[in-house]
Amino acid sequence: MVWKPSEKEEEYFARVEFERKKKVEEEKHRKLKEEDKKRLKELHYMRCPKCGMELIEIDCKGIKVDKCSECEGVWLDAGELEAISKFEKTGLDKLFSVFKK
Numbered sequence: 001m002v003w004k005p006s007e008k009e010e011e012y013f014a015r016v017e018f019e020r021k022k023k024v025e026e027e028k029h030r031k032l033k034e035e036d037k038k039r040l041k042e043l044h045y046m047r048c049p050k051c052g053m054e055l056i057e058i059d060c061k062g063i064k065v066d067k068c069s070e071c072e073g074v075w076l077d078a079g080e081l082e083a084i085s086k087f088e089k090t091g092l093d094k095l096f097s098v099f100k101k
């Protein structure tokens with residue numbers, strides 16, 4: 001029998017991995033000077049993290065999602081992924097149908 005991790009375990013490991021990476025990033029952030037942080041924010045605010053083009057904010061069922069005007073990547077702010085995951089599947093389909101051409 002092949003052992004398959006349950007969804008809960010996968011979620012746990014994903015969270016552990018996230019926390020580990022977050023710590024590394026937090027250490028980097030501590031080393032950055034305040035001016036550097038400000039400059040970086042000005043440079044990247046509402047810009048696509050992948051291609052650098054402008055993001056367009058779309059309001060979908062009260063959740064503000066940012067969509068790239070170039071590569072059409074979709075980015076979520078803090079808490080939005082959790083809000084979306086609370087949707088029922090039909091709600092999710094409706095939400096993502098917005099992004100389909």
Ligand SMILES: [Zn+2]
Nearest residue numbers: 048051068071
């Ligand atoms: Zn993009």
